[in-house]
Amino acid sequence: MQIHEILALIDKLDAKLVVLLCHHNADPDAIGAAFAFSGLLKRLRPSLETEIAAASGPSRLAKSMLKSLPLELTAQPRIEEADLIVLLDTNTIQQLNELGTRINPDHPLVVIDHHASHPETERLATFFVADEEASSTCEVVYRLFKEAEVEPTQEEAKALFLGIAFDTRHFIIATSDTLKVVAELTEAGVNAQETLPILSLPMEHSERVARLKAGNRVKILRIKDWLIALSHVSAYQASASRGLIALGAHMAVVAGQKAGRIQVSLRASREFYTETGIHLGRDLAKPLGEFLGGMGGGHSVSAGANGAGDLEACLAFCAKLLKKKLR
Numbered sequence: 001m002q003i004h005e006i007l008a009l010i011d012k013l014d015a016k017l018v019v020l021l022c023h024h025n026a027d028p029d030a031i032g033a034a035f036a037f038s039g040l041l042k043r044l045r046p047s048l049e050t051e052i053a054a055a056s057g058p059s060r061l062a063k064s065m066l067k068s069l070p071l072e073l074t075a076q077p078r079i080e081e082a083d084l085i086v087l088l089d090t091n092t093i094q095q096l097n098e099l100g101t102r103i104n105p106d107h108p109l110v111v112i113d114h115h116a117s118h119p120e121t122e123r124l125a126t127f128f129v130a131d132e133e134a135s136s137t138c139e140v141v142y143r144l145f146k147e148a149e150v151e152p153t154q155e156e157a158k159a160l161f162l163g164i165a166f167d168t169r170h171f172i173i174a175t176s177d178t179l180k181v182v183a184e185l186t187e188a189g190v191n192a193q194e195t196l197p198i199l200s201l202p203m204e205h206s207e208r209v210a211r212l213k214a215g216n217r218v219k220i221l222r223i224k225d226w227l228i229a230l231s232h233v234s235a236y237q238a239s240a241s242r243g244l245i246a247l248g249a250h251m252a253v254v255a256g257q258k259a260g261r262i263q264v265s266l267r268a269s270r271e272f273y274t275e276t277g278i279h280l281g282r283d284l285a286k287p288l289g290e291f292l293g294g295m296g297g298g299h300s301v302s303a304g305a306n307g308a309g310d311l312e313a314c315l316a317f318c319a320k321l322l323k324k325k326l327r
């Protein structure tokens with residue numbers, strides 16, 4: 001039982017302060033998982049103090065979600081003083097930006113995640129709770145509640161519900177197991193109809209412009225019957241690549257350069273993954289991250305990489321890799 005192993009670690013360390021960290025631009029899944037897991041820990045070990053922080057602040061949607069939860073993020077987490085650090089929804093330390101540089105290699109570290117695990121993170125982690133089959137980190141955290149036989153509070157259930165809704169694109173890619181969890185969360189007091197609109201903010205003007213620019217600059221690569229869209233835009237790469245999939249591409253790569261750093265978002269349709277077996281995180285983002293001298297990873301149909309280098313060379317690298325894999 002994983003929750004018992006985490007508790008055993010907390011007891012062994014005689015931990016007083018646990019710092020929970022979410023990846024940069026933390027999304028509703030990361031924030032929801034951190035909020036609920038912190039609540040679970042405090043229920044099981046009432047004297048524990050916890051802090052929750054998101055590297056460089058939360059995303060716009062996560063901010064909107066925070067307004068409906070009794071949670072304040074800590075701007076200056078006491079990482080060095082923490083007896084235990086918990087990483088949520090975060091697959092590499094690099095995704096923590098400057099917060100990651102403050103974690104020393106022998107700091108007790110628990111990782112709770114649903115991404116394909118990164119070997120470097122596995123090495124750093126004292127204990128790893130990872131399930132790549134889970135829809136979201138929130139689903140993984142809900143299973144820890146079940147293991148502990150603790151009912152989430154109405155607010156924790158709401159946070160978990162929002163994280164799952166976000167990561168499954170409003171349940172479009174939810175599995176039967178995920179839907180069972182969602183049903184249990186509604187039993188714990190979540191009103192689905194009132195809660196879901198928290199995740200539907202109107203798109204910002206700059207995001208609309210970025211998506212349209214990415215569409216305008218797109219280069220279409222046709223390999224067999226697959227249509228791959230390659231583009232670049234200096235912001236909102238993830239949104240732009242989702243936009244290109246919605247337009248009809250089977251797979252999209254959108255790169256962007258800002259202050260000498262390159263950020264790349266990769267998205268694919270489910271059909272592309274099931275028929276080609278190409279896992280974007282493992283087969284494309286990871287080697288791309290290495291190519292850029294940075295880091296890459298993610299899921300089967302959604303992944304990202306970052307580093308430094310030349311934008312054109314980066315897109316050419318992706319095209320070459322895809323041609324090799326598809327032919």
Ligand SMILES: [Mn+2]
Nearest residue numbers: 029089137167
């Ligand atoms: Mn997630």
